Each structure stands twice: as C-alpha cells, then as structure tokens.
Amino acid sequence: MTSLVSRVSRRLLGLLATLFAASFVIFAAVYAAPGDPAVFLAGGRDKLTPERLATVRAQYHLDEPLVVQYGRWLWDCVHFDLGRSFKYSDQVSDLVAARFPTTLQLVAYATVLFVVLGVGAGILAAVKRSTWVDSLVVGGTTLAASVPSFVAAIALVSLFGVQLGWFPVTGSGEGVTGTLRHLTLPALSLALGALAIISRVTRQAMADAAASDHVEVARASGVPERDIIRRHVLRNALGPIVTMCGLVMAGMLAGTVVVETAFGISGIGSLLVGAINTHDFPVAQAVLLLMVTGYIVVTTLVDVVHPLLDPRVKEATS
Amino acid sequence: MRTSQRGRHAVAAGLAATALLATASCSGADTAATGGAPADAAKLKLTASTPAAKGHQDKANWLLEDEPDSLDLDTQGSSAGRVVLTNVCERLYQLQPDNTVKPFLAEKAHAPDDRTLVLTVRDGVTFHDGSKLTADDVLWSLKRHADPDMEQADEFGNVRSMKKSGAREITIRFKAPDALFTKALAGDAGIVWNEKQVTAAGKDFGTPGQGDACSGPYTLGSWKSGDSLTIEAYDKYWGAKPLTDRVTFRWASDSALVNALKTGAADGAYAESPNTASALRGTKGIDQYYGPSTASLVLIPTARGGLKDPQIRRALSLAIDRTGIARSGYGGLVQPWATPVGSGAWGYEKQRFAAAQDELDDVAPASPTADDLAEAKRLVKSAGAPADPVVIGTDSSQGRTVVANAARAALQRIGLKGQIKTVPTAQFEEFYSDPGARADIDVLVGDWYISKADPMGFYDNGLSDSSNNWVGFKDKTYDKLVHRALGTLDDKRRASLALDVQRRFSDAAVWIPLAQVPSALVIDDRMTGPPASQSYLYYPWAARLGLKKG
Numbered sequence A: 001m002t003s004l005v006s007r008v009s010r011r012l013l014g015l016l017a018t019l020f021a022a023s024f025v026i027f028a029a030v031y032a033a034p035g036d037p038a039v040f041l042a043g044g045r046d047k048l049t050p051e052r053l054a055t056v057r058a059q060y061h062l063d064e065p066l067v068v069q070y071g072r073w074l075w076d077c078v079h080f081d082l083g084r085s086f087k088y089s090d091q092v093s094d095l096v097a098a099r100f101p102t103t104l105q106l107v108a109y110a111t112v113l114f115v116v117l118g119v120g121a122g123i124l125a126a127v128k129r130s131t132w133v134d135s136l137v138v139g140g141t142t143l144a145a146s147v148p149s150f151v152a153a154i155a156l157v158s159l160f161g162v163q164l165g166w167f168p169v170t171g172s173g174e175g176v177t178g179t180l181r182h183l184t185l186p187a188l189s190l191a192l193g194a195l196a197i198i199s200r201v202t203r204q205a206m207a208d209a210a211a212s213d214h215v216e217v218a219r220a221s222g223v224p225e226r227d228i229i230r231r232h233v234l235r236n237a238l239g240p241i242v243t244m245c246g247l248v249m250a251g252m253l254a255g256t257v258v259v260e261t262a263f264g265i266s267g268i269g270s271l272l273v274g275a276i277n278t279h280d281f282p283v284a285q286a287v288l289l290l291m292v293t294g295y296i297v298v299t300t301l302v303d304v305v306h307p308l309l310d311p312r313v314k315e316a317t318s
Numbered sequence B: 001m002r003t004s005q006r007g008r009h010a011v012a013a014g015l016a017a018t019a020l021l022a023t024a025s026c027s028g029a030d031t032a033a034t035g036g037a038p039a040d041a042a043k044l045k046l047t048a049s050t051p052a053a054k055g056h057q058d059k060a061n062w063l064l065e066d067e068p069d070s071l072d073l074d075t076q077g078s079s080a081g082r083v084v085l086t087n088v089c090e091r092l093y094q095l096q097p098d099n100t101v102k103p104f105l106a107e108k109a110h111a112p113d114d115r116t117l118v119l120t121v122r123d124g125v126t127f128h129d130g131s132k133l134t135a136d137d138v139l140w141s142l143k144r145h146a147d148p149d150m151e152q153a154d155e156f157g158n159v160r161s162m163k164k165s166g167a168r169e170i171t172i173r174f175k176a177p178d179a180l181f182t183k184a185l186a187g188d189a190g191i192v193w194n195e196k197q198v199t200a201a202g203k204d205f206g207t208p209g210q211g212d213a214c215s216g217p218y219t220l221g222s223w224k225s226g227d228s229l230t231i232e233a234y235d236k237y238w239g240a241k242p243l244t245d246r247v248t249f250r251w252a253s254d255s256a257l258v259n260a261l262k263t264g265a266a267d268g269a270y271a272e273s274p275n276t277a278s279a280l281r282g283t284k285g286i287d288q289y290y291g292p293s294t295a296s297l298v299l300i301p302t303a304r305g306g307l308k309d310p311q312i313r314r315a316l317s318l319a320i321d322r323t324g325i326a327r328s329g330y331g332g333l334v335q336p337w338a339t340p341v342g343s344g345a346w347g348y349e350k351q352r353f354a355a356a357q358d359e360l361d362d363v364a365p366a367s368p369t370a371d372d373l374a375e376a377k378r379l380v381k382s383a384g385a386p387a388d389p390v391v392i393g394t395d396s397s398q399g400r401t402v403v404a405n406a407a408r409a410a411l412q413r414i415g416l417k418g419q420i421k422t423v424p425t426a427q428f429e430e431f432y433s434d435p436g437a438r439a440d441i442d443v444l445v446g447d448w449y450i451s452k453a454d455p456m457g458f459y460d461n462g463l464s465d466s467s468n469n470w471v472g473f474k475d476k477t478y479d480k481l482v483h484r485a486l487g488t489l490d491d492k493r494r495a496s497l498a499l500d501v502q503r504r505f506s507d508a509a510v511w512i513p514l515a516q517v518p519s520a521l522v523i524d525d526r527m528t529g530p531p532a533s534q535s536y537l538y539y540p541w542a543a544r545l546g547l548k549k550g
Helices: A002-032 A037-041 A050-059 A066-078 A092-127 A132-146 A149-163 A175-210 A213-220 A225-253 A257-262 A268-277 A281-309 A311-317 B008-016 B079-085 B135-146 B195-204 B254-262 B274-280 B310-319 B322-330 B350-362 B370-383 B398-413 B425-433 B456-462 B476-486 B491-508
Strands: B057-064 B093-095 B101-103 B106-110 B116-121 B159-166 B169-174 B218-224 B228-233 B244-251 B268-271 B286-291 B296-301 B390-394 B418-422 B443-448 B512-516 B519-524
Touching: A002 A066, A002 A281, A037 A050, A037 B425, A092 A132, A092 A175, A092 A225, A092 A257, A092 A268, A092 A281, A132 A175, A149 A175, A149 A257, A149 B254, A175 A225, A175 A257, A213 A225, A225 A281, A257 A268, A257 B254, A268 A281, A268 B425, B057 B079, B057 B254, B079 B244, B101 B106, B116 B135, B135 B159, B135 B169, B135 B195, B254 B268, B254 B274, B268 B274, B274 B286, B274 B322, B274 B398, B274 B519, B296 B398, B310 B370, B310 B398, B310 B491, B310 B512, B322 B398, B322 B512, B350 B491, B390 B398, B390 B425, B398 B418, B398 B443, B425 B443, B456 B476, B456 B491, B476 B491
Parallel strands: B057 B244, B057 B268, B390 B418, B390 B443
Antiparallel strands: B093 B101, B106 B116, B116 B169, B159 B169, B218 B228, B228 B244, B268 B519, B286 B519, B296 B443, B296 B512
8 A cells, every 4th residue: 555655756856856856848939939929919900019019018018038037937836826817807727617618518529539449349359269250450540530529520420410400519518418419420520539549559458468378277177158257257357448548538638639620629639729719828838738747637537547447567566 | 990800710711611512403592503503603682681581490509610719809809709699788879781881789870070970879778697787887888999909999990088068968079080999989999898797707707707898789698618698588678579579509620510400400601612502502591692791802912922013913803713713712702802891891981992993994903805905015014024933922712712713814814923832721821920930921811801881991901001001012192181080070082092092002012913802601491581791790680580471
C-alpha cells in the first residue's frame, strides 16, 4: 500500500512539473502566433491609429516582456483567476465552465461507443481468428479508420441528418434524451477513427494472452472455452486494452475541434478555434492548458490503474 | 474616421466562410431567382422589407453566425450582438427598413441653429426593470458612448457639450455642424441604457447572466454561454406588441448553419456571407430575400509599386470583369458596382444617387468592352508600365480567390503582371490596420461597410490625412468638399456635394469598387415580416416577425 502511495505522489509531482512546463510552452506559443491581439482589441479598422494601438497594448500589458507576462498570468492562475476574455468580456473561467461539459459529454459518449464497439469487435476477431469474421472486422475497422473525422461528420450529417432527418444537425441538446440524440452523430464520427486501433489492440492482446502457458494448461485440464476466454485470456489482455482506450480518449479531449465545428456544437474545441482566430490570448491559453491537463490526468490515471489490472507490471515496477 | 466599425470582422469572416456553390433553381418568394443557377447578378432585386406578417406565433428559432461577444455594444460591438440587441435596446433615433432615420426615444428633435440639437425624451417609456426612462438616463448613456475608451467615441468628435436643459430635454452643442450625428444616434451611439442597471452590473454588464438595461419590445430572457440566447416579448412595452413572443438564438457557421436551416432546426437567419444564401437557394420550405446594404467588395491599392499611379489604377478598374467575379465568386448574389458603398447607404435622395451610380459605369464597367480595354491600355502607356509585378493580397476564401484571379487577369489584359499573395484570414485582417503588415502588397482584395445610411460616412476615407487613404491621394478641393458636406445638414445640398466628392474619388480611383453585397434574409416560408435590408442591425426586426397566415 505504501508503495502505491509513494508512486501516486511521485506521479502527482511529475504531473505538476509537466503542467508547469506545458503552461510555459503554451503561453509562449500563443504569444508567438502571427497576428496582433491589439488590432482586435482596438475595435474597427478605421480606428487603428498607432497611438490607439499603443494604449491598448499598455492597457492589456501586451507591451511587457514575455516572461513578465507569463509570470503575471501564472500568478493569477494559481489564484484561480484565468482572467477575462479579450473577445467576450466574460470571465475565462465562466466561458470554459459553460462549454466544458458539452465537450466532456461528447468525449464520454464517443468513448462508450469506441470501447463497446471496438473492444467487442476485437474480441470477436480474436475468438474467430483466421475466419471470415476476423477478416471482416479487420477490413471494416481499417476502412472506418481511414475516413477522417470531418469527412465522416459531413457524410453522417448529410445522410442521417439532412436526408433522413433522424438526428438533429446542430447544437448539443437538452435533457438526457435530447443530449443523446444531438450528440449521437458527432460522437459516432469521433469514435469511428478509434475503432480500428482499439479492435486491433484487443485482438492482438488476446492472441498474445491465448498463447501463454497457463491458458494451454487450463485448456488441457478441460476448463470450458468460454471460461478460458473470460477468466484467462481477456483478463490478461486487459492491460494493453485499457491503456490504449485511455490514450485514445485522452487524445479525443484535444481533438473535438473539427467535429464540434461540423455539427455547430459550442464546446471547448470551437471555443479554442475562435480564440485563436481572434488572438484571444487568455481563452486560448486556458483551453489549451485544460486540454493538456486532461491528457496528462487521463494518461496518469491509466498508468496508475494499469498495475492493478496486471500484477506482472506491478512486480516489474516495484 | 467616423463611420465604418468593428462589425467588419464579422463581414470579413462571413465572406471568408467556406464556400458552397449555388446549385439550386428557382423557388417561390426568392426574389432573385431567374430559373437557373447561379442567380443573375444584374437582375438581383433588392427589397427593403418582406411582406407584413398576419399571424401571431409563440416562438421562433433564429441562427447567428457566431455567439455574441458581449451585449454591451459600447465595449464590444459585433454584428451577432447587434442582431440580438436591436430587439431589446432602443435608440434615440431609429433606422427604418428603407434606411431613412426618424426620431424615436427622442420623441422630437429640434435644431435652433446648425450647431445645436435639442432632443425631447419620449414620455411613458419604461425600462425592463419597470423603472421610468428619464432624461438623466439619456444624458448618462450619451456620455458613456462618448467616453474615449468606448466603441462609439469617434461619433462625438464634433460635440462641444451635452446637458440636460429641461425635465425631458437634452441639449447638445457642436463645435461644427455635424450632418451624420443624428444618423449615429440611430446606431449604437444612440442606445439609451438604464444607468442604475449598468452601474450595478459593473464590469460584468453585457455578459451572460446580466440584465439588459434597455426599453425595447423584447427583454433578454436567458443567455446560456456557449449554448443559446433567448429574448422574450416585454409585457409593458410602450409601443406595438411583437407578433412573436419568444425568439431563441443559436449560432453555427458555414455548413452547420446551412444544414440547420435546411432541416428546419432553425426558422431563419440573416446570412452574412452571400455563399450561405447561395447554398440555400431553391431549398424547399425556405424563402430568400435580398435587401440594400452598405457593404461592398473593393480593391484597396497601396502606395507601393505600380498602383501608386492613378492612371494605372484607373486602367485596372476599366479592365476588371465585375460580372465574372459576381457570377463565379458569389453565385450571382453580389452586384457589379461602381462606388465603394452599397445602395443601402442611400438614406436620402435615392434617385440622384442611383443615377450617379449608373453614370460611373465609364470608370468602373460591369464587363469591360473593347473600348474600355483600349482606353486602359492607353492609360498604361501614358503612365509607363511598372517593372515589378503587382502583388495582390488575399486570403484563401473562395470569393476573394476569385477576385484576386480576376484582378490578375485584368492586369494581364492591359499588359501588366500580377502576383497573388495568399495569407491566413487572421493575418489578412491586419492588412487593413497595420501598414507594416501590408508593406509587401500593392493591392488588397477587401470588403467594407459603413454603419450609417449616408455615402458621406464613407468618403472621409479619401481625406488626405485618413488612415484608410493608403495610396496617399491628396486633393485640397476634395478635402474641402468632404468637410463641407459633413457639415451640411440639408439633405439635398449634402447630396449634391456627396455626388461631387464621389466623382472625384472615382476618377482618382483611390479605391477600386467591384460589387455591392446585399444583405440576405433566409426564412422559413411560413413566416414573414422582418426587413431584408441592412437595417436589421439597428431595427427591432423580430417584433415584425410572424406567420404569413393570420
């Protein structure tokens, strides 16, 4: 137990260090992006005298050196103040809080879809190895993965949304059924790409597990095939499957931009795109940081959970 | 310096929107349809209003191209915010669908001399919190608009003083006569806020969760950041009751917007991009209306390279195929045009401005004739052809790409070389404002609109000291005429001066006009009522939205 505590605290420290480094990189990157936020902040095209721009720069501290600005931002950040958006006069935290649940729901829905369908297809392929079912799963998922999510989004919208009218084409919906209905197509287009990876990993992990000695022993001693797959094969294969699911899900947190735009969903992704286009520094920084945090947290969780699922990893690390 | 404003971003974004080509054929109320695709730009019929609605309805769903930045138009004025707020907030003057203005919350206006304006504040008006609208609120609002940090500050450049001169009376004195001031009061500079409410909200005024501080036919219901915004009919409104009780706004761009309208998820939208309207042409269940707006497509030359010479600029203007641009870049939904402002700018003396626009065909033809090309070549010869290619700055949006290529083709036709420089949209916007950013280009593929229905709101851009006069056009007579026109309160006399100014601007080709961009209303075919003209930014359009059948 103590080893777990020390491992988790080590992880936490690493997490903080990574966040700190990431926050600086993000800050510098947003700062270095082409374009001048003062131009946007100063208003219309015809008001942009050099004096006015200088005033605006001073007002928003844009004329200070990068490190000073970063320090100012970090100080506010650790005091839970993400600042006010340049574009919306609103608090950044309010903007993010209003949009984050939508993106989270979308990613959660997509995760359920790709885990259930992907792992299911992988198990099916592994059990029916080298049959036509196997080929069908591998072929089908490869095809699905080769379609970029924005193409899938457009195709799904035009078929199920516009032509058949089964699903709404914009917005994120209200209530449980409304949200489910609104987010089905977006989640599906997000999940399609992940299907191939997950099913392939599942199939391979199960094949590896099935080839191990204790499975041979169990089989020789007459344990029913169903139990062998459930208790021995799947259980031992769970480590890589969970790891991969976690990684893919973490990646999705940062990758909803395209799908949100195609479906007119106001989530974190579309907030980020808007912020970058308008040089809305505080928002872009906060969203990027949130995405990085989400990624780090999920991957750390996977790392922590992994040994619990697979005793062999635990032995190796402790 | 005083007229075009930050809504520009929205128009630019709209024009830059992912292009969807026109594929549809004609439909019922589509006034522009001519039976084929694309629409015939020359026959595009512009109407100020749609037929009046007869039936009441509980609710309507409306689409915006973007979420409003803020509902405090003093600090952050974007088109999306205006489209919503114009139904909630009222102004001292009101812009009508036909682009004229009339006194509004100022019940009466009186000018004892040309440097004084006395406004009588309308009686019996209450704010949405129930409190009475007073002259103190009016004065406080005007002073807030005039604050140098606020969006509308430049409208108050001529104002010497603003005082309360009676229980319901405000007197404004000017340093010099200002013909555009009452027009500004029909825009964001004339909004009357409830002082108490704005002060109480402080920095958060205009953000989600705050009240609206206004007196209009609708009150702000709820604004769920990132999701939707709802306005509701105000029970105690002093004027006529709106036909639609509740309007819910959502936002989507490009294809998401088109899909939402196609599937009936939304009832209507004012399309900022002609390409959006174009993609919806001929869709069953949707009517389209086009109205006059001040927006235009233009080439804006810089002082760098060959276009510094007015003769070369005139030659380019003569050789460019405006009809071709309208057809292949914008599905025929923009109109070849010879002045840098659209017909929505004609808030007075319409016939005279229309006639003058036709006459300018000799410097900016819709399609160049053999004579035009011969004259253009003669001009190039007389000026001496520049050695370096003309660098055309654009972003990668469909419309602009077509314009850039048309400009290059025109240059080629008159024996000059053109070179296209494409930059990302965010960077493109900086061309307008930062001389450093446009140091490498000779001409910008631009768009522009002005917020007031007066061509004089545009022509100050040609003044010797204007930051938008990039070619360094200097003409003392021009400057004198512009200042005189801006100080001429009489519409007829100002129109004469404006026409003179316009001719000089065109002859010098300070900017090269290409097309006017009408405003486009797409709406569920069961509904009607709102204006089709650009007045939708300043007129309570939702109050007139209703069912066709009673």
